Amino acid sequence: MRLYYWMTCPFACKVLAAIEEIGIKDSIELIPMHPWEKSSQLSHLNPLKQIPVLEIEDGFCIGDSPVIVEYIDTLHQGTRLIPPGGMERWKALKLQALADGIMEAAVLRVLEEHARHELHRSDPWIQRQNIKLIQSLDYLEKEVSNFNNKINIGTLSVAIALSYLNLRFSHENWAEKRQDLGRWFKKISARPSIKETHPREKHSLPEPHLMEHLG
Structure with a gap:
């Protein structure tokens, strides 16, 4: 393959x-x-x-x-990274979908801010993507206590999404106001699967x- x-x-x-x-x-x-x-x-x-x-x-x-x-x-x-059935499956897939949405919004913001000519750039579009990021991060801060030590496609996806925000928007320091999420991210980032692939x-x-x- x-x-x-x-x-x-x-x-x-x-x-x-x-x-x-x-x-x-x-x-x-x-x-x-x-x-x-x-x-x-x-x-x-x-x-x-x-x-x-x-x-x-x-x-x-x-x-x-x-x-x-x-x-x-x-x-x-x-x-399995994707639980085979029950609510655990849907929780993992829901979390993956949210993380994918964070990645998509972040990529779209990067493209608009840095790849498009400034004459064609749309500040409302950038702001729309940023609102998605803020709301999603705030949601994760409330939900992170339910992650426990679970490793599935949902938690892996969230870890990668947060790593991408650190790559592109480190100056915004998303973890400053979301300390529980920040502590969880620091812990999972030490895992080889995240450490090697961020x-x-x-x-x-x-x-x-x-x-x-x-x-």
């Missing part, structure tokens, strides 16, 4: 964290691929031209991080003339 990823993409990092957690890293080839590279073959792997993409041995490709995680969660005999600037970007732009 091959996983096409980029280390600043939180959705890709979530999949990497799941791979680390269930212990199948040695069976997956990791191929860095920037989704905005003009010459990228990503569109042949995923018509949406989004990462991550998991290519299975027969050439079948799976896009969208929740679907990829659901697939790889069938490849091991240990405790979003970061690891790869060199393609040359500017090879990149697509928002305009």
Whole structure:
């Protein structure tokens, strides 16, 4: 199998964290691929031209991080990252969806603030994404006491989402007013599956003339 990823993409990092957690890293080839590279073959792997993409041995490709995680969660005999049934399953999936929403809002804010030309930039759009982030973080602060020591796709996704906020918006210090969430994040960040896969600037970007732009 091959996983096409980029280390600043939180959705890709979530999949990497799941791979680390269930212990199948040695069976997956990791191929860095920037989704905005003009010459990228990503569109042949995923018509949406989004990462991550998991290519299975027969050439079948799976896009969208929740679907990829659901697939790889069938490849091991240990405790499932996605609980098999009952309320624990829906709680984990709900938490994953919230974390994915945080990642999406943060990525959209980054693109609007830094990738779009200032003449076309929309402050109301940026503010809309920021409100989503604030409300979601406040919700997590109230719910974090229920996480306990659970490791599932929900808590892994939240950890990666918070790591991405630290990468892109460290100056805003989300944990300052959310100390319970901050303590939980510090603890889970020491876990190898998060420590090894948190979003970061690891790869060199393609040359500017090879990149697509928002305009």
